[in-house]
Amino acid sequence: MEKRGLTPERLTRAGAELADEVGFDEVTVSALARRCGVKLPSLYSHLKNSHDLRVRIALFALDELADRVADAVAGRAGRDALAAFAEAYRDYAREHPGRYAAARLRLDPKTAAASAGVRHAQMARAILRGYGLNEPDATHAVRLLGSVFHGFVSLELAGGFAHSAPDERESWDWIVDSLDALLRSRSGS
């Protein structure tokens, strides 16, 4: 009965890796226990329940993604920042599909307010600042960016665009260009 040194943090990390391998939906307490080499009930000393595990993975992913995005947009502005922002999202989703799916888990309002989700919104706003949008347009634009990036990435992951010309990459670039043009045209409004 050697202690494995399990902690909520380690379990969350392992859960995130598991999510990337088998999909977030298949992340189960049983599977995680197997992966950690312990019996299933042992995890209940560290996790409240299955939902708790999923929330922890979601928060972890939100935080990691926010770090990446912050890193990507640092020192950029305007179209450059927009492209970097978009790229960071798409790359993360492609590299870590399970974590990306986790980041989209619906969180209850209190949890969400304390999560890195707010950093995401702040970064989107920061990028839009370069376009000189006033309220309420800035908020509309934040929602548009969120919708487009999330929508595209989730359709892409779901294989919605697969196996048809033109390349997804081209569409992505076209869309980012279009958004840039759109925001510039709304500038000052």
Add this chain to the structure above:
Amino acid sequence: MEKRGLTPERLTRAGAELADEVGFDEVTVSALARRCGVKLPSLYSHLKNSHDLRVRIALFALDELADRVADAVAGRAGRDALAAFAEAYRDYAREHPGRYAAARLRLDPKTAAASAGVRHAQMARAILRGYGLNEPDATHAVRLLGSVFHGFVSLELAGGFAHSAPDERESWDWIVDSLDALLRSRSGS
């Protein structure tokens, strides 16, 4: 042991209603059996398995949604058609969140090709025809529309925009307007 007259079609319908009530993720063979007043294994005469049920509900929802969208855009063109198209999606998702979620189920390529999903793509293309886009821009634009509408609706359903000004409705209108402007500016390219 009165026969209930269960058929795959009836079960699919009941499953769709169940999805709207409790969420697509909670649609389970057990729950469906309870709702139909039969014992769980009885459903296996009509359904291959749990996945089969979910796919049937997805196909049903795709078809129903395509009908609605077709109805909404009939006789319209340009910005009018775009707005009607968008509205039909959003209304369906708000009215039937479970079915909408079902419609987003990832289908294997063969099933998808035989589904009403192709009608959706055709309708999107038909609307874009009014903007005079050439390939490959038309395809990029189809993907953009799909991304925005799906992204917005799914974030809205997930409560991502909730409880913050301005109203989601305003953002939606602003976004549809923006897309219209965007497509017109790309016209002829």
Add this chain to the structure above:
DNA sequence: GGTTGCTGCCTAATAGTACTAGGACAGCTG
């Protein structure tokens, strides 16, 4: 009009996941 048989439902049984209760042992703490 009884036998044959199909269909639609059933019971029974197996396996996997989520979770609780309660026990044992190791290592820190007094």
Add this chain to the structure above:
DNA sequence: CAGCTGTCCTAGTACTATTAGGCAGCAACC
């Protein structure tokens, strides 16, 4: 070194998914 606490265990419950096999009622056939 005695005890406490935390970490892991076994055992047991409940629910979902799925398979196997049985029975009953309707239909068609001789």
